Amino acid sequence: MTLLSLSAVAKRFSNGTQALRDLSFTVAPGEFVSLLGPSGCGKSTALRLAANLLAPDSGAITFPTGKPEIGFVFQEPTLMPWADALANARLPLDLQNAPRGQATDRAASALARVGLAGFERALPRELSGGMRMRVSLARALVARPKLLLLDEPFAALDEITRAQLGDDLLRLWREDGLTILFVTHSVSESAFLSQRVLVMTPRPGTITADIALDTDLARTRDGRLSPATIEAQRAISAALNGAGALV
Amino acid sequence: MTQSDQNKVSMRRAPDILFPLVLAALLLGAWEGAIHYWQVPHYVLPAPSAIAHALCANFGSLMESLGSTLAVTLQAFAASTILGVATAIAFTQSRLIERTLYPYAVILQVTPVVAIAPLILIWVGFERINLALVIVATIVAFFPILAGATLGLKSADFNLLDLARLHGASRLQILWRIRLPTALPYLLSGMKTAGGLALIGAVVAEFVAGSGTATGLAWRIVESGNRLEIATLFAALALLAFTGVMIFAALSLLEWTLLRRWHESALGEAT
Missing domain, CATH: 3.40.50.300 (P-loop containing nucleotide triphosphate hydrolases)
Incomplete structure (x- = not known):
């Protein structure tokens, strides 16, 4: 295979x-x-x-x-600086026009899976380098690749x-x-x-x-x-x- | 930020307001004293008290003139913002459009507006003088918006754009979700420049339009100058300067409100 x-x-x-x-x-x-x-x-x-x-x-x-379905993670976290961790993780679903409530739930659970539960409202600049990379990882996982x-x-x-x-x-x-x-x-x-x-x-x-x-x-x-x-x-x-x- | 932090910030900022005010009081006092000491004629340089008196005496008509100039300025500012952003979006969507139109945008920018204002007044017609004034002021304010918005729209993170494409984003989604938010700080910076330029454009247009038609502050300056009412001239001038400062302050506040949470330029002021 x-x-x-x-x-x-x-x-x-x-x-x-x-x-x-x-x-x-x-x-x-x-x-x-x-x-x-x-x-x-x-x-x-x-x-x-x-x-x-x-x-x-x-x-x-x-x-x-x-x-x-493909998830991609770059060398840099490549996050939107104006959007919080949740909105960043949700981006792929938003681009696929997924229903907002469902997209938010999935983004929140993706953040939880990478150990960022409770940081949904944090902006990238408020997070450490490792945490930013975790947001990036959550974003790659959110569309279930x-x-x-x-x-x-x-x-x-x-x-x-x-x-x-x-x-x-x-x-x-x-x-x-x-x-x-x-x-x-x-x-x-x-x-x-x-x-x-x-x-x-x-x-x-x-x-x-x-x-x-x-x-x-x-x-x-x-x-x-x-x-x-x-x-x-x-x-x-x-x-x-x-x-x-x-x- | 806690309450005490906020107090600390405002305490640290107090000199920003206090020191210029102290300087203004000292300069105005010296000015007033010098006028009385050397008995300077009021038609050469009026004392600050005479200017304040002229401002009060002509308050109603000066306010009317201010309203007229401000209306032209705000309309021109709105028009240049809309046109500038729309043109910048067209530029980023098509290299062909950008290559074709950009030289003309530059020509429009570098041609002195005083030189084309009479043409615009003739073409639009003196019966629609306000429209002509708005067009002239729009031309003056347009370029910084276009330049700021274009640079901003092009500054989007390439990897972020790739990621959006990977997830099947449309051009409209990329524009709305990534390019426009990226462009916002650049656009606001352009708008701060354009706000001042719209006022300058309105004043220049009024000067060119001349007597009988324009009713704004610029015309009051010309008129007062001709009548040697220098105190009224200074009052009109002070109102113009005040208007310019207020426009700048309003746009700075808008910038701070929109960017303070995430953009470095606004973050620096809070720390």
Whole structure:
């Protein structure tokens, strides 16, 4: 079964940079896949192509089991500064013209699920960086997506907050049966969070390694430091080094 | 913010009001004293007391003139706001429209309005003098609104726009939910400039319209000057300045009311 499939995708930017060349991979339903590579290797471009926010120059992006509802989380929280947490989380439903009362209830429960119950009326400027990212996560979940695309969502956060959000993301993934494509440049993050790591080479971006991880071993209480996670990090780093990137 | 915090803020703000008032009292006193000491003729420079007297003596007619100028100013301000925002929306919806129209907007802005006012008065006709005055003042006030609104509408967060598209937002939804709120601080800043310019435009238009037709404060200034009633001239001038300050204050209050909760420009004043 395949939820998302990219085959031989190429993308050149208007300034002439070949961002992606011959990029092919598939994501199965319910999978947690990391797209790992150094800055500027085109991972964000790949994510935007998957979300149909960009069109490829050649190749195909398909959803064999039908186009799923997609949630997207950016590196920055990307909230509306004039709107409170509730209105920000509700935005996707508002854009779909969902009934207001129902939309408000769903936005409130999405905020509660990311640990922001009681902060419905708070404006983004009144929230910490981690809490803003949680609002952004609630907004991505509110329309009940099948596929969640995350573009280095925790890169701008401190390590403690990043670890908490990572744990929360895993919980939401399990509870909702989400399919997650997670773009990151952190080896340890991809090793701990994902079931599969796709390693990308820079300019033009393409996939050099597809590493399956034994996640049952890794995700114990102290999973980040478990031998399985450390071993996964070593394998991922080796693949990155093989790809010619400095880690 | 607690009550005591609010008191602290108003205490800290007190000098903002008190110091200029003290300076005004000192300057007016010095002015009054100098006029009496050197026996300056009233048709060269009247004393503040004479100006106050002229203001009281002609209060009714000056207020009528003020009403006339204010009506033109407010109509022009409203028209320039509506036209400016509508044009800015058209610009952001279509690059073609922007490329085609923008040079003309600039030409309209850089051409001295005094030079085109006589033409507008002739075309509109002296029997519809108020409309002509409003058009002239609108042209003067239009550009800052257009520039502010255009910049604001274009300043929307690209990622937020992408997110809206991902969820199937229509152009109208993007405009209403994302672009217009983003544009609000820029638009209000443009409106503060435009409010003052609408008053200047109204005064310039009255000057050009000349005798017999215009009834506003600008005409009272010309008339008083011709009659060497310099105290009345100063009274009219003071009313114009006061009107300008009030327009600015009203728009600043509007800005603060709309932005104080979320925008940096308004937040700074509360801390």
